[in-house]
Amino acid sequence: MLKKEFKGNPIISEILGFGALFILFSLGVRFILLCNIKSIIVGLVIVAIVIFVLSKFINKVLFLDDEISIKFLFGNKKLVKYKDCRSIYKSNDGLIKAPINVIRYKSINDSGKITFVCDDDELRELCDLHFGGHIPKDKTK
Numbered sequence: 001m002l003k004k005e006f007k008g009n010p011i012i013s014e015i016l017g018f019g020a021l022f023i024l025f026s027l028g029v030r031f032i033l034l035c036n037i038k039s040i041i042v043g044l045v046i047v048a049i050v051i052f053v054l055s056k057f058i059n060k061v062l063f064l065d066d067e068i069s070i071k072f073l074f075g076n077k078k079l080v081k082y083k084d085c086r087s088i089y090k091s092n093d094g095l096i097k098a099p100i101n102v103i104r105y106k107s108i109n110d111s112g113k114i115t116f117v118c119d120d121d122e123l124r125e126l127c128d129l130h131f132g133g134h135i136p137k138d139k140t141k
Contacts (some may be wrong), residue, residue, distance in 0.1 A: 003063070006062075058114070082108040
């Protein structure tokens with residue numbers, strides 16, 4: 001069984017994201033500690049939003065023989081078949097420039113993007129194996 005594993009997000013993006021979410025979480029807790037019914041509701045909504053965003057962080061992306069396995073931060077998984085992949089491209093978006101590879105997919109009941117980080121050589125090998133040698137376009141130029 002062929003298995004390639006890559007990191008979901010660049011480390012610098014994770015650090016900045018976790019920092020911002022920590023600030024929002026502490027703000028939500030402070031609202032809850034005010035002990036006013038309106039502030040408790042606002043605090044609970046902020047904490048719920050932070051937990052929801054954290055659940056969408058991609059931790060690892062595994063390329064298996066016939067599908068892509070996405071492991072999220074809280075341990076839940078999602079499987080995407082290669083036939084559902086629509087496009088693959090390279091991106092360099094964000095506050096601090098970091099090379100990110102993006103796969104767009106669309107299945108019968110789901111669509112979205114898979115982001116992962118890998119070297120150009122590994123990406124070329126991955127594209128040769130699973131995407132028919134398609135070389136990803138660089139969307140930053």
